[in-house]
Each structure stands twice: as structure tokens, then as C-alpha cells.
Amino acid sequence: MxxxxxxxxxxxxxxxxxxxxxxxxxxxxxxxxxxxxxxxxxxxxxxxGVRQSARDPRELPLAMHGVKNLWPGLSEELGSDVEYCQGGNLRMGKTEAHIKFLTAMVESQKKLGLELEMVDGDRVKEILPYASDSIIGASWCPTDGHGNPxxxxxxxxxxxxxxxxxxxxxxxxxxxxxxxxxxxxxxxxxxxxxxxxxxxxxxxxxxxxxxxxxxxxxMQPRLVEVIVTDQQPVLFDQMLGTAGSDFYGHQSKHGSFVFGGMTGWEDREFYDHRQVTKSNTAPATCRAILDYFPWMERTNVVRAWSGILAVVAxxxxxxxxxxxxxxxxxxxxxxxxxxxxxxxxxxxxxxxxxxxxxxxxxxxxxxxxxxxxx
Amino acid sequence: MAESNRRKAPEGEYVPKADDDLLICRCEEVSQGDIRRALHQGLRTMNEIKRETRLGMGLCQGQTCTRIARAFIARELGVAPGEVGLPTPRTPARPVPMTVIARDGIMDEAAGEGI
Amino acid sequence: MRRVELAVVGAGPAGLSAAIEAARHGVEVVVFDENQRPGGQLFKQIHKFFGSKEHRARERGFRIGEDLLKEARELNVTVELETVVSGIYDGLELVVTKNDRVEHLRANAVVIATGASENMIPFPGWTLPGVIGAGAAQTMCNLHGVKPGKNILMVGSGNVGVVVGLQLIQAGCSLEAVIDASPRVGGYGVHAAKIARTGVPFHLRHTIKEVYGKDRVEGAVIVEVDEKWQPVPGSEKDLKVDTVCMAVGLSPMYQLSKIAGCETVEDPSRGGVVPICDEYGATTVPGIYVAGDVSGIEEASSAMIGGKIAGASAALKQGYLAQDVFEERYAAFRKSLEQLRQGQFGHGMKGKKITHTQEGIEVSESLLCRGFVDESEILRFPGIPSEEIRMRGLTPVIECTQNIPCDPCREACVKGCIRIGESITDLPSLSKEVQCTGCGMCVAACPGQAIFLLNQNYSDGEALVVLPYEFQPLPEAGDEGTACDRSGNPVGKAKVLKVQKAKTMDGTAVLSMIVPRELAMTARFFRPSGSEERRA
CATH class of the missing domain: 3.50.50.60 (FAD/NAD(P)-binding domain)
Incomplete structure (x- = not known):
């Protein structure tokens, strides 16, 4: 029975x-x-990432509702620290094409009621003093953040x-x-x-x-990878992304940096349906990170792992x-x-x-x- | 159904034990008490405990504590160590600076030779 | 991407042996090791190995390491040191880093010989500086010439514990005790006996309760455990030690194999989690082989054979070795390996209680519980000559009481006085007509230092006892001192007659001492006068 x-x-x-x-x-x-x-x-x-910016308009109401009404009290409600940190989201750009892309995204999302703005390189430096000088602008959504999944x-x-x-x-x-x-x-x-x-x-x-x-x-599976560094002094609390989508991530409460990155070939990588890491992804990710944060060059990567996205058409x-x-x-x-x-x-x-x-x-x-x- | 697969609400509050302070994972300072509390709340496997407590996620990546922790968790649960699972070792096998990882394919053009 | 025919990870006994075997058949081999020196554990193993000649018995580990390296170089094997294989990816792609350089290379075959790591057990204070692995202590003493501490407690009486224990004494440390939660000494009895006769007490059925100290170890409390491994209240002993060496087993370093995609299995008989492999060392990933401790904890001698098997498999895979030649070699390797796995410490024997030797002789309880064979028990073993023979003149006295695969003593005696039966694990016995010349070769050859020469009728009222001696400073003829029994207890006066040293003795001095005749079967250690009493 x-x-x-x-x-x-x-x-x-x-x-x-x-x-x-x-x-x-x-x-x-x-x-x-x-x-x-x-x-x-x-x-x-x-x-x-606990992010509203750059969400599909169909998903945005769920994201905004969560950030406004659920995430702030979640640790208390569940009785466990989920390490939610509302440090904002910076999506950085280095070229005019990046800025153009980000500006269009900001404009369309503002219309949907999300509070976000374009900021210039100087303002990026104010928000994130550790960013490289080569960043000329970014989208900035102060109510975004990150948690520990x-x-x-x-x-x-x-x-x-x-x-x-x-x-x-x-x-x-x-x-x-x-x-x-x-x-x-x-x-x-x-x-x-x-x-x-x-x-x-x-x-x-x-x-x-x-x-x-x-x-x-x-739906198709897509293999993506993340690298994690050793413990470092806590330097910033923003969720980061780039207009070129070459890396994203944040610093965890523990102090390690958690950064995802791409080779650009992810769509075709899940060849034999095994969840592996690829020899070229961590290098691509590290290069992208060092482009934005050159001072991280001596930071040790302690592990790399992959996850599988369930990507729908x-x-x-x-x-x-x-x-x-x-x-x-x-x-x-x-x-x-x-x-x-x-x-x-x-x-x-x-x-x-x-x-x-x-x-x-x-x-x-x-x-x-x-x-x-x- | 295998009843051992079922997880239900914990009974009562966690009752601390005398040796709760004993460290199991040195790198991340995870104690026996941390693990027991997680078990009490319904976690059951090495990976779940790892995600909850950071056990084995430090610089040594579990080199020392994995064996100790598996034995401890198994003893607390009254099962064999093989039944509580095994965390997955990850690349890089030893910590490597980002700048070194980043250099694949573009490094050592001057040197023109491999290792 | 650079391609290599065979990449070997780990330049220890297994890895080097795999490289040599493969290179011998023409395979181009690169060996990677993350350490500064090659040889893995071999270079800190200053003791003589067991086994037979083909297993390089009676040779010291580090010399075997030197020979392996030389052989590898002669075969043009490249050995890359301080080089970390940080990942093995699909397509047998290795990512290796050295200093700040990284290279991705592809191998046709890979042998993973990453060895083992030391186990720890947690107890209050286990994270204090001064609690170290026995292997780490051995590295400090034998590679870096640094004493890990002054007063040392060894936790664990397996071979690592007793071998490193002796080496700590040789380095000038004071080994205060060896403890083990088990009721019996886990390592070879002859290894235990070497340290017992210097006066080190064995506390079996004891575990470590806590280590205390402000900033580092200042002492350790040990406690007896009952049959259910529970501490016996009131049985605590406080030991004033500054260092606690943990010799509580090894774990195969399976991590890289798992990164490479090899499936693993939990196998307590092999030491824990190990990659699944067949008898050729082949893992579940085609082209990846494992050898040595990573595939199951054993002695270095077995690791070398495992390496050869993996190396031959890699050569076969690439067509450097014909199937029939491979099978011939494999059969020989397998036979050699099986020899090493015989005896009471062999495969499948772990945890089994032995009551009798394979000759049917009751085992020495004292050896198992106190680390030395009691005088009352020794006479029943076949290597002990009768009193009549002992009174007739010089004769070997072979205090070898456990079935261990080892036979250097047989070859050491040019007169053929020492016999070993059909099986390499048989206990050595003496031929009927002992014609001992007193050359001391058997004394120096025995890796267990269990052979003595004895003339019970040396002079009126005196006996001559000849024993192996590996401590500094070396006594000289005419020195006076104390004769000690097998437990290190002083039993009378002794005078050194001579100290033999020879290249063929390979560092083991053979010391002849004159003792009162009644101590002929009692005195088994010489303590120079002036050296401190070990026991109250």
C-alpha cells in the first residue's frame, strides 16, 4: 500500500x-x-547572484518582489544565515560598445520600474575602489546583491x-x-x-x-564553471558582472572570491553528459578577472567546479x-x-x-x- | 521503500555534548559540535555537511579532515563511512595563483619551451 | 599541445619503477613530482628493507631511491621536480605548473603514483604545534637534519611508528613511549624489538586522551582503553613530552585520480578510498593506470613491483611491448609481488589474531604486548641453538619469530649455516653443523636486527655476545658499559671487545661485547657508560 x-x-x-x-x-x-x-x-x-538588473521582463516582477519582500528577512525567518548581502550590482564596461549595450539595458529596465542607473568610470571607482582604471562605465543597481546558494x-x-x-x-x-x-x-x-x-x-x-x-x-543542459579563491580580507560586497559577459561573481562572507567565467563555447560543451571541468575555462576566467582586477594576480585559486544550466529555448x-x-x-x-x-x-x-x-x-x-x- | 532514505523533522532541541569543541577541520575550524548540530537539523551526507559548515573547503581542501570527518559522521549516524558519501576533489589539485592559470597558451613566448 | 607517450605523476618508488619499466621498452617518459627531491618516501627511509634479493632486501631505502633515479636517467626518463600536476582532463590532458609556469600537455598514457597521506586522529590539543605526523618527523630528521623535538611520544605501533621511532632515537631524540589502542603491536616484531631494547616502553591498549600546552605541546595524557575501546577511568598517565608523533595509518591520495574521472571505491583492506583498478593497474579511465600506495597501502617494495606492472601495461598499450613478452614479465612481477604479500603481515591478514607461526610454534605474547620476545619464550624458536652448541663456540642466535617474507640472512652466511624452508616466510633455522667464523655478515644483513652471535663459553665465566649497533657515537674496543636485556633493563656489566665496520655491512656496525656467562641469553643491547638511564 x-x-x-x-x-x-x-x-x-x-x-x-x-x-x-x-x-x-x-x-x-x-x-x-x-x-x-x-x-x-x-x-x-x-x-x-540575487539580481534584478538584466532580468528578462517576464522574470523581473518575481526578482523585484523577492528583493523587496523576501530576501531581507530570509535568514531570520529560516533561522539560518543565508549570507544575503545587498551590496548592489555593478555590470562593468570597458568599450563604447559595452556602454551602448548597458545603456540600452538600463533604459529598458527603468521603464519596468527597476531602480538602476548608468555610472561613469569615476563613480565606479567610488563604488568599487578596487576596479581597474580601464573600466569606463557600468550599470549600477544598488538593490541587487548576492547570497550563499x-x-x-x-x-x-x-x-x-x-x-x-x-x-x-x-x-x-x-x-x-x-x-x-x-x-x-x-x-x-x-x-x-x-x-x-x-x-x-x-x-x-x-x-x-x-x-x-x-x-x-x-531545454538543453549547458556546462558552466566557477572558480573559488582562498580566503582574503573582505574587500567589497557588490555582485559583479561585465558587459562582455566574460566573468561574474562576488566575494563571499568567508572572504573567498567566487567567480564564474566562460570560454564562449559553453553551448556545445556538454558533449557526453558528464559534469566535468574543462582545461580551458579556468584560464579564460582568470584572464577576464585580471583584466578588471590586475591586483588579484597572486590570489590563489583553490578549486574550480562546474554546474549544469537547464537552458530553455x-x-x-x-x-x-x-x-x-x-x-x-x-x-x-x-x-x-x-x-x-x-x-x-x-x-x-x-x-x-x-x-x-x-x-x-x-x-x-x-x-x-x-x-x-x- | 527504504525507510533509511526518509528524513523527518528533528526531535527536540539539540543537546550539546562535552566534546563539542573538538575541532575536526583545522582550516575552517569546524568542530564536532558544528557537525552534530547539522546532523541534528537533518543533514546526512558529507557533501551536505560540507556545504553547511565549510568542512574541507579550506586551503588543504580536506586532505586531513575528510577521513576524520567521514568516520565521525558515520559513527554519529551509526552507519559505515562509505554510506555518508565522499566530497569531490577539484582542480587545481594544489592552490595556483590566478596569474599562473591565466597564462595557458600565451605564456613563455620568450622562453619558447615547455616545462 | 606537446604530447608525451607516458606521463607519470609521482617520483616515488612506484612512479620511478613505472617510468623505468616503460622506458626500458622504448616508451618516452616524463615523471612529475611536486617535491624538491625525487624518490618519494624512499629518501627518508634509512632502514634496510625486507624481502629477498629481487625485492632489494637488506638495502636501505634511500640507496634504492638513488639507484632508481640513476636507472631512470640512463633510460632518458625526464624527471620534473617541484612540478605540480594540478589537473588531468578529458583526453589525458595534464595541466602542470612549476614555479610560475604552466603547461598543458597531452599523454598517450598516464600512471598516477601519488602515494599516500598521513592519517590524523582528533583529540583535545591535536592542533597544537608539536603534534606532527610520523612521516613528517622522519622528513625532518632524515632529510633536513632537524630533530622534531626532545622528548617524543609515538602514537601507533605499526611499522611506520616503530621504524620512525627508532630513527628518532638514532637522531638523538628521547622516545618516551610507543602507544597503540590495539592490544597488540601492529608492526613487525623485530622493528619493535629494536626500540624496546633501548628501553622504550610500549603501552598497548592505550590511546591519547589529550595533549596540553600553552603555545605548543608541553605534555600528553594517555589512557588505557578496554575491549570496547572505551577509556578506563583512573588509568591516565601524564607524559612530559614536547612532541607527539602520529603514526596512525596512511590514506591513499586518490584525489588526482578522481579529478581525472577514475571511479573510486571504499576498500578498508587497501587503506580507504582507492581508485578502482584491475590487476594491471588500469583504472576505469582508458589510458590511466595507478601504482603504489594510491592503489592500496603497502610497503615500498610492493609499490616498486606495482609500478613495473603499470609501466609494462603502458608500454603494451602503445605497442612497445608484444603481448607474449608482456605476459611473461607480468607473470614474474606477479610472482614477486605475491611473495611479498605472504606471511602473517600479508594480504588479508590485517586484524587477524595469530596464535601460532606457520611452523606451528606458539607466538611470543610478550613481543605482541611489550615489543620484545621474553627470554622465557625465545628458546622455542628454530633460530636458537641449543645450549650445547652455544657452549661449543661461536654460533648465530636468530631471534626471528614471525613469518615475514625476508631471506637476506640465508645468503649472508658464506658457510651456509642459516636455512630458510621452501617459503620465504619460513622462520630461519640453523644447520646441524654450525661453522661460524664470526664474520658478522648475517648480523649486519638482517633488516630486523634480530641476529646475534654468541659464544657462551668465551672464557671462564664470560660469554661473548655480538650484536648489530646503529647508534652514534660508535663505541670502541675496550669501552665499558652496561649490558641490557631485550626490554632495555640493565642486567650487568659489559665490555666492548671489538666493533666491526665494513662497506658490505652498509652502516650497521657489529659490536662484540663480553658479559658474564649467565647473561648470555639475556644481554642483547650495549649501553655505553655515561649515557643516561632510560628507565627509572
């Missing part, structure tokens, strides 16, 4: 744990099924557990059970779990889960119900920018599940957008 649950969440990453937590706040005690360990996928392999995921997990959510860790979902046209539960390699509602928050595995019920998402997540299969919900495909909106996604998804509607509209993220238009 399978056990019965109200909600099953597939995936114990930051999205799954956040939804689980916000569901418990609504009195629903979900069962989360995680294949590996808590926060093992992209949730512990990302740059930690590993701690955030675990904080949601711990609080959700404490409030009655249960987690099955180490079982892989083999099938989603459908009875009489509705979702009825899942079967794993360890057992069968009944629930009328299943949320697919399986990260890069979300496409495989969806395909089990015949739904396919135009149109660049925004898939969220909400699959209309044709009652009980099947998506919270997937965050394309590498899910961490910053994870509290908002958890809260809104919980509302959607518990009350049938969410405060913020999630329509732009519906799965149906990929279906033939009748």
Missing part, C-alpha cells in the same frame, strides 16, 4: 526546498523526493523539515503515476508514493521527468500547471538564474498549489507555450 501525500515535489534543490518550505507555511506538508543529496545540482553550483538551499530544507515536510533522499523517480487522466503519485526505485499533485522541480533532470508523462520541454523558466494533465506542475528550467528568485518562486508556487492562484502572475511561464496553438 503506497503512502498518501498532499503534494510531492521532485527535486531537493533550492527551488524544491523553497516550495516545500512555503507550502508548510500554508499548512501543507509535502513529500520531497531527491535522487542524490540535498542541493547537489545547480543549487550548490552557482554564482550566488548552498546555505540558502539547506536553510529552506531544514526549516521545511522542522515544519513537517518530509524528504526521501537517494531515490530516483522512475515514473509519474497517472490514474483516470490525473496525476496520482510517483514510483521511485525505492517505492511508490501517492499524491494528487506532483511538482517537477528536478532542475536539469526536469526534461526527463516531464517526458515520463509525454511532455517535452525544449526562450530563456525563462517553466512554471505552473500542465493544463492537459491535472495535478502535474512545473517549477523547472531556471536557465541559470533561478537562485535569486528562488524565495519568490517558492512562495508563488505554494500559493498556486494551495489556493489555485498566485499573487504574481505566472502565466508567462506556462508549459503550454511550447505546444501547438489550437
Amino acid at each position: 503506497a503512502e498518501t501525500n498532499d503534494v510531492i515535489i521532485i527535486g531537493g534543490g533550492v527551488i524544491g526546498c523553497s516550495i516545500a518550505y512555503y507550502l508548510t507555511k500554508k499548512g501543507i506538508k509535502p513529500l520531497v523526493i531527491e535522487k542524490r543529496e540535498i542541493g547537489t545540482g545547480g543549487s550548490s553550483r552557482n554564482g550566488g 548552498m546555505l540558502t538551499t539547506l536553510a529552506f530544507y531544514k526549516k521545511a523539515l522542522e515544519k513537517g515536510a518530509e524528504f526521501i533522499v537517494g531515490e530516483s523517480v522512475e515514473d509519474v503515476i497517472i490514474r483516470k487522466g490525473k496525476v496520482a503519485g510517483v514510483r521511485t526505485d525505492g517505492g511508490t508514493y501517492d499524491a494528487p499533485l506532483v511538482i517537477n522541480a528536478a532542475g536539469v533532470g526536469a526534461r526527463d521527468i516531464a517526458r515520463k508523462v509525454g511532455l517535452d520541454i525544449p 526562450d530563456g525563462v523558466p517553466v512554471m505552473g500547471p500542465a493544463e492537459e494533465l491535472p495535478g502535474f506542475y512545473f517549477a523547472s528550467c531556471f536557465c541559470g538564474h533561478g537562485y535569486g528568485i528562488s524565495p519568490a518562486v517558492g512562495e508563488q508556487m505554494a500559493e498556486l498549489v494551495a489556493e489555485g492562484r498566485s499573487t504574481l502572475p505566472l502565466d508567462a511561464f506556462r508549459f503550454d507555450r511550447f505546444l501547438p496553438k489550437n
Whole structure:
């Protein structure tokens, strides 16, 4: 006899744990099924940005809501420090083309209500005295910031557990059970779990889960890498990016710098579906960093790791119900920018599940957008 | 279902133990108490503990403490060390300055030779 | 990108042996090592090795290292020192850094021979300066000529603990005690006996409770443990030491292999997490082989054979070695390796309680519990001549009581007095007609320093005891001092008759001392007068 649950969440990453937590706040005690360990996928392999600037307009309301209403009190609410730091976001430029690109981005986002501005090289130096002289301008969003994704995921997990959510860790979902046209539960390699509602928050595995019920998402994995340095005195608290997108990152509370970077070939790198680091990515990242911060040349890199982005064709997540299969919900495909909106996604998804509607509209993220238009 | 896969709410408050202060990870100063508290809150694997406490994330990258920590976690949980997982060793195997990493392909044009 | 045929990571016994074997068949080899000196652990191993001639028994580790390096150079192997292999990527691409230079190069095959790291156990005070690994202590003494401390506690009675313990004494440190939580000495009994007869106490069933001190170690408290490894209240002993050496095992350094994508497995019999490999050293990544301690903790002698197997495999892979030639060589390596793995310390024997030797002789309990064979037990072993023979004239007395793969004594005696049975692990015995010339070669050859010569009828009321001696300053003929028993207890007066030194003895002096006849089977150590009493 399978056990019965109200909600099953597939995936114990930051999205799954956040939804689980916000569901418990609504009195629903979900069962989360995680294949590996808590926060093992992209949730512990990302740059930690809590950023509104440069968000897709469809995502921006979630990002702004999170920064305004959820992130500031999150550590206190969850009872664990998630190392949220609202140090602002500087996206730096070195060429006229960069400035042009950034200016256009700033203008379009201002229209959407985000408070951000273009600043010149001198102002960049005021905000970030450690930046190189070659930076001639930047977009500056003072309400952006960063957090610690590993701690955030675990904080949601711990609080959700404490409030009655249960987690099955180490079982892989083999099938989603459908009875009489509705979702009825899942079967794993360890057992069968009944629930009328299943949320697919399986990260890069979300496409495989969806395909089990015949739904396919135009999503591809993309391998990206981050380098981490040894502990240094804490120098700055901004989230950094560049107009050329050659690196991004921040300094953690611990003092290590966490910087992601690219070779430019990431779209084609996930050749044999193994999560590896490439010999040319860390060098490319280091060159990009040293271009902006030459004084970092003696800073030691202690590790490099890779993560897999779940990149969807149109660049925004898939969220909400699959209309044709009652009980099947998506919270997937965050394309590498899910961490910053994870509290908002958890809260809104919980509302959607518990009350049938969410405060913020999630329509732009519906799965149906990929279906033939009748 | 394997009941050992299930994680539920912790029972009661964490009760400190006499030897909580004993350090397990020297680089990041992670103590037995830090690990026990994390276990009490529902964390179960080396990687989860690592992410929570920074165990093994310091300069030596877990060279000394991984074995000690695995044994300790396994003992606290009453399982074999193999069951609590293994953190993934990462490149570079030893710390390397950014400027050195950055030089691949463009270095030593003057020298014109390999190592 | 520069390509090499074989890249070897680690210039220790396994790595160098792999390089030599591959180069011998024509493979172009580069060896990388992050240390200043090649040889891995060999260069600090100043003791003589066990095994047989093919395993380079009775040779000292550092000399083996020198020979390996010479051989490698003759075969045009490139050895790059102070060079870190910081990553191995897909396509067998190695990223190596030396000082501030980096190179990406590609290998057709890679042998990972990264060795092992020292284990630690946490206890209050374990992070204080003065708590060090035994291997680190050995590096300080034997490579850098620095004493790690004055008064030392050795934690762990395995071979590392007892071997390094002796070397610390040789360096002039005072070894206060050897402790082990196990009820039995873990290392070879003969190694333990070398330090026991200098007066070092063994506290078995003891663990370290705490180390104290303000800024560094000022003392250590040890405590007895019961059958369930729990401390026995009230059994604490306070030892005034300034250094605590930890010899509590080694862990294979599997990290680079895992970075390279090799699958690993938890295997306690091999020392912990190790890369999965087959009998040829091949890992789960094609082209990557492992050898030496990284593939399972063993002695350097075994590591050298493992290296040869991996080197031959890499040569076979690249067509430098025909399949049939490879198989022939492999069979020989395997046979040699299996010899080393025999005996009571061999494969699969860890943790097993031995009650009798393979000859059916009851083992020495005293050796296991106190580090030396008690006089009351020694007579039952086959290397001990009868009193009649001992009274007849000079004879070897072989105090070898454990089945260890080792046979240099047999060859050392030109008169053929010493016999070892079919198996290399058989205990040595004496031929019926002992014709001892007193050359002392067997005394100096025994890596366990367990062979003595004895003439119980040297003169009226006196016996002559000939023993191996490796301490400085070397006594001289005519020196007077104290004869000590196997536990280091002073038992009577002794006078040095002569001290033999010869190149073939390789640094082991052979000291003849005259003692009262009743001490013939008791006196096994000479302490020069004026040297301090070790025991109260």
C-alpha cells in the first residue's frame, strides 16, 4: 500500500526546498523526493547572484518582489544565515560598445520600474575602489546583491523539515503515476508514493521527468564553471558582472572570491553528459578577472567546479500547471538564474498549489507555450 | 521503500555534548559540535555537511579532515563511512595563483619551451 | 599541445619503477613530482628493507631511491621536480605548473603514483604545534637534519611508528613511549624489538586522551582503553613530552585520480578510498593506470613491483611491448609481488589474531604486548641453538619469530649455516653443523636486527655476545658499559671487545661485547657508560 501525500515535489534543490518550505507555511506538508543529496545540482553550483538588473521582463516582477519582500528577512525567518548581502550590482564596461549595450539595458529596465542607473568610470571607482582604471562605465543597481546558494538551499530544507515536510533522499523517480487522466503519485526505485499533485522541480533532470508523462520541454543542459579563491580580507560586497559577459561573481562572507567565467563555447560543451571541468575555462576566467582586477594576480585559486544550466529555448523558466494533465506542475528550467528568485518562486508556487492562484502572475511561464496553438 | 532514505523533522532541541569543541577541520575550524548540530537539523551526507559548515573547503581542501570527518559522521549516524558519501576533489589539485592559470597558451613566448 | 607517450605523476618508488619499466621498452617518459627531491618516501627511509634479493632486501631505502633515479636517467626518463600536476582532463590532458609556469600537455598514457597521506586522529590539543605526523618527523630528521623535538611520544605501533621511532632515537631524540589502542603491536616484531631494547616502553591498549600546552605541546595524557575501546577511568598517565608523533595509518591520495574521472571505491583492506583498478593497474579511465600506495597501502617494495606492472601495461598499450613478452614479465612481477604479500603481515591478514607461526610454534605474547620476545619464550624458536652448541663456540642466535617474507640472512652466511624452508616466510633455522667464523655478515644483513652471535663459553665465566649497533657515537674496543636485556633493563656489566665496520655491512656496525656467562641469553643491547638511564 503506497503512502498518501498532499503534494510531492521532485527535486531537493533550492527551488524544491523553497516550495516545500512555503507550502508548510500554508499548512501543507509535502513529500520531497531527491535522487542524490540535498542541493547537489545547480543549487550548490552557482554564482550566488540575487539580481534584478538584466532580468528578462517576464522574470523581473518575481526578482523585484523577492528583493523587496523576501530576501531581507530570509535568514531570520529560516533561522539560518543565508549570507544575503545587498551590496548592489555593478555590470562593468570597458568599450563604447559595452556602454551602448548597458545603456540600452538600463533604459529598458527603468521603464519596468527597476531602480538602476548608468555610472561613469569615476563613480565606479567610488563604488568599487578596487576596479581597474580601464573600466569606463557600468550599470549600477544598488538593490541587487548576492547570497550563499548552498546555505540558502539547506536553510529552506531544514526549516521545511522542522515544519513537517518530509524528504526521501537517494531515490530516483522512475515514473509519474497517472490514474483516470490525473496525476496520482510517483514510483521511485525505492517505492511508490501517492499524491494528487506532483511538482517537477528536478532542475536539469526536469526534461526527463516531464517526458515520463509525454511532455517535452525544449531545454538543453549547458556546462558552466566557477572558480573559488582562498580566503582574503573582505574587500567589497557588490555582485559583479561585465558587459562582455566574460566573468561574474562576488566575494563571499568567508572572504573567498567566487567567480564564474566562460570560454564562449559553453553551448556545445556538454558533449557526453558528464559534469566535468574543462582545461580551458579556468584560464579564460582568470584572464577576464585580471583584466578588471590586475591586483588579484597572486590570489590563489583553490578549486574550480562546474554546474549544469537547464537552458530553455526562450530563456525563462517553466512554471505552473500542465493544463492537459491535472495535478502535474512545473517549477523547472531556471536557465541559470533561478537562485535569486528562488524565495519568490517558492512562495508563488505554494500559493498556486494551495489556493489555485498566485499573487504574481505566472502565466508567462506556462508549459503550454511550447505546444501547438489550437 | 527504504525507510533509511526518509528524513523527518528533528526531535527536540539539540543537546550539546562535552566534546563539542573538538575541532575536526583545522582550516575552517569546524568542530564536532558544528557537525552534530547539522546532523541534528537533518543533514546526512558529507557533501551536505560540507556545504553547511565549510568542512574541507579550506586551503588543504580536506586532505586531513575528510577521513576524520567521514568516520565521525558515520559513527554519529551509526552507519559505515562509505554510506555518508565522499566530497569531490577539484582542480587545481594544489592552490595556483590566478596569474599562473591565466597564462595557458600565451605564456613563455620568450622562453619558447615547455616545462 | 606537446604530447608525451607516458606521463607519470609521482617520483616515488612506484612512479620511478613505472617510468623505468616503460622506458626500458622504448616508451618516452616524463615523471612529475611536486617535491624538491625525487624518490618519494624512499629518501627518508634509512632502514634496510625486507624481502629477498629481487625485492632489494637488506638495502636501505634511500640507496634504492638513488639507484632508481640513476636507472631512470640512463633510460632518458625526464624527471620534473617541484612540478605540480594540478589537473588531468578529458583526453589525458595534464595541466602542470612549476614555479610560475604552466603547461598543458597531452599523454598517450598516464600512471598516477601519488602515494599516500598521513592519517590524523582528533583529540583535545591535536592542533597544537608539536603534534606532527610520523612521516613528517622522519622528513625532518632524515632529510633536513632537524630533530622534531626532545622528548617524543609515538602514537601507533605499526611499522611506520616503530621504524620512525627508532630513527628518532638514532637522531638523538628521547622516545618516551610507543602507544597503540590495539592490544597488540601492529608492526613487525623485530622493528619493535629494536626500540624496546633501548628501553622504550610500549603501552598497548592505550590511546591519547589529550595533549596540553600553552603555545605548543608541553605534555600528553594517555589512557588505557578496554575491549570496547572505551577509556578506563583512573588509568591516565601524564607524559612530559614536547612532541607527539602520529603514526596512525596512511590514506591513499586518490584525489588526482578522481579529478581525472577514475571511479573510486571504499576498500578498508587497501587503506580507504582507492581508485578502482584491475590487476594491471588500469583504472576505469582508458589510458590511466595507478601504482603504489594510491592503489592500496603497502610497503615500498610492493609499490616498486606495482609500478613495473603499470609501466609494462603502458608500454603494451602503445605497442612497445608484444603481448607474449608482456605476459611473461607480468607473470614474474606477479610472482614477486605475491611473495611479498605472504606471511602473517600479508594480504588479508590485517586484524587477524595469530596464535601460532606457520611452523606451528606458539607466538611470543610478550613481543605482541611489550615489543620484545621474553627470554622465557625465545628458546622455542628454530633460530636458537641449543645450549650445547652455544657452549661449543661461536654460533648465530636468530631471534626471528614471525613469518615475514625476508631471506637476506640465508645468503649472508658464506658457510651456509642459516636455512630458510621452501617459503620465504619460513622462520630461519640453523644447520646441524654450525661453522661460524664470526664474520658478522648475517648480523649486519638482517633488516630486523634480530641476529646475534654468541659464544657462551668465551672464557671462564664470560660469554661473548655480538650484536648489530646503529647508534652514534660508535663505541670502541675496550669501552665499558652496561649490558641490557631485550626490554632495555640493565642486567650487568659489559665490555666492548671489538666493533666491526665494513662497506658490505652498509652502516650497521657489529659490536662484540663480553658479559658474564649467565647473561648470555639475556644481554642483547650495549649501553655505553655515561649515557643516561632510560628507565627509572
